[in-house]
Amino acid sequence: MAKVRAHLTIEGIVQGVFFRAHTKEQADRNSINGWVKNKPDGTVEALFEGEEASVKKLIEWCHHGPTGAAVKKVGVVWHEYKDEFKNFTVIRGV
Numbered sequence: 001m002a003k004v005r006a007h008l009t010i011e012g013i014v015q016g017v018f019f020r021a022h023t024k025e026q027a028d029r030n031s032i033n034g035w036v037k038n039k040p041d042g043t044v045e046a047l048f049e050g051e052e053a054s055v056k057k058l059i060e061w062c063h064h065g066p067t068g069a070a071v072k073k074v075g076v077v078w079h080e081y082k083d084e085f086k087n088f089t090v091i092r093g094v
Contacts, residue, residue, distance in 0.1 A: 001051045001052055001053060002051075002052045002081075003049065003050060003051060003052065003081040003083070004049070004050070004051075004052045004055050004078065004081055005034075005047070005048070005049045005055075005078070005079040005080060005081045005082060006047070006048045006055050006059060006076050006077070006078055006079070007045075007046075007047050007076070007077045007078075007079060008044075008045065008046045008047070008048070008059065008062060008074060008075065008076050008077075009039075009043050009044075009045055009073075009074070009075040010043060010044040010045075010046070010062055010065070010071060010073075010074050010075075011042075011043050011071070011072045011073040011074075011075075012069065012070045012071040012072035012073065013068075013069055013070040013071075014042070014043065014044045014065060014069050014070075014071060015038050015042055015044065017065070017066055017067075017068035017069045018066055018068070019036075019044050019065050019066060019069055020036045020037065020038065020044065020090045021090065022065065022066035023036045023044075023046060023058075023061075023062070023065075023090075024036065024088055024089075024090050026058055026061050027048065027058060027088035028088055030050065030054040030055075030057060030058055031050055031051070031054060032048050032049065032050040032054055032055060032058055032088060033048075033049045033050060033084075033085035033086060033087055033088055034046065034047040034048045034049050034050075034085050034088055034089075035047055035085070035088065035089045035090070035091050036088075036089075036090055036091065037090070037091035037092075037093075038093070046062070047085075049081060049082065049083065049084065049085055059074065059076060062074050
């Protein structure tokens with residue numbers, strides 16, 4: 001299975017609903033590396049690296065997110081896999 005890298009911007013009610021923490025749980029369950037962070041404009045930004053099927057599964061989860069989230073849009077830009085990360089982290093702050 002091919003490894004991929006995806007850069008996401010998630011819009012809607014996605015801050016203040018533990019979106020980052022739940023994304024990390026999902027990433028850890030699916031052996032995905034990368035990061036997730038809140039942006040000052042109210043969006044959540046994430047970078048996923050891993051097996052293509054696992055990354056696609058996590059992107060699909062991002063379309064609804066955790067309870068309390070109201071996702072309006074998920075933008076995905078695919079990049080060449082770089083094997084840049086050893087785990088998945090939540091970047092604090094905005």
